[in-house]
Amino acid sequence: MNLIKCKNNHYYDSEKFLSCPHCANQVAEPDIGDIEGANQHRVPTVPSDAYAETAASGRILGRTVGWLVCIDGKMTGDSFILREGDNTIGRAANMDISLPYEPTVSRDRHAIITYDPLHNSFVLHSSEHQEHILCNNKNIRNRRTLKDHDVITLGDCSLLFVALCNTHFRWPEKAINA
Numbered sequence: 001m002n003l004i005k006c007k008n009n010h011y012y013d014s015e016k017f018l019s020c021p022h023c024a025n026q027v028a029e030p031d032i033g034d035i036e037g038a039n040q041h042r043v044p045t046v047p048s049d050a051y052a053e054t055a056a057s058g059r060i061l062g063r064t065v066g067w068l069v070c071i072d073g074k075m076t077g078d079s080f081i082l083r084e085g086d087n088t089i090g091r092a093a094n095m096d097i098s099l100p101y102e103p104t105v106s107r108d109r110h111a112i113i114t115y116d117p118l119h120n121s122f123v124l125h126s127s128e129h130q131e132h133i134l135c136n137n138k139n140i141r142n143r144r145t146l147k148d149h150d151v152i153t154l155g156d157c158s159l160l161f162v163a164l165c166n167t168h169f170r171w172p173e174k175a176i177n178a
Contacts, residue, residue, distance in 0.1 A: 073157035104155025122146040
C-alpha cells in the first residue's frame with residue numbers, strides 16, 4: 001500500500017488508483033463558457049502526473065476484461081470496470097469496485113470477482129463473513145463461475161455482469177507482460 005495525499009487533501013492508495021478516487025466521485029460541472037469547442041486546441045492532451053508515475057514505476061492496473069452495471073439499488077445505472085486478477089467489491093474507496101452509496105453492501109470485501117486469463121474464466125467469491133450473496137437469485141456459499149449477463153445481488157444492490165473476455169475475444173498472452 002502506498003498512501004499519498006491529493007491536492008484536495010484526500011488520502012488514497014496510489015498502487016490501486018491512478019488518481020484520487022474521492023475527487024473522481026465528486027460531481028463534475030460542465031464548463032459552458034466554450035460550449036462550441038472553439039478553444040479545444042488549447043486543452044492539453046498529456047496524461048496526468050499520476051498516470052505517468054504509475055507507468056514509469058511499472059505498476060499497471062491491468063487490462064479491462066469485463067464490466068459490472070448496477071441495475072437495482074442506489075447506484076442504478078453506474079458501471080464498473082473489471083480487470084485481470086482479483087476485483088474486490090465493497091463500499092470503501094480502496095475497493096476495486098467501490099459502491100459507496102449502497103448501505104447494505106459491506107465496506108470491505110463483500111465479494112471478489114477473479115478473472116483467470118489462463119482459463120478465460122470469471123469466478124465470484126464470497127468473503128468469509130458474507131452469507132447473502134446471490135447469483136441469479138441463488139445463494140452462493142464460497143464461489144461460482146460467472147456467465148455473461150449473470151445478475152449478482154449484494155444486499156439490496158444488483159449488478160449485471162458483462163464479459164469482454166469470452167469465447168469470442170480474449171487478450172493475447174504475449175501482451176500480458178508487455
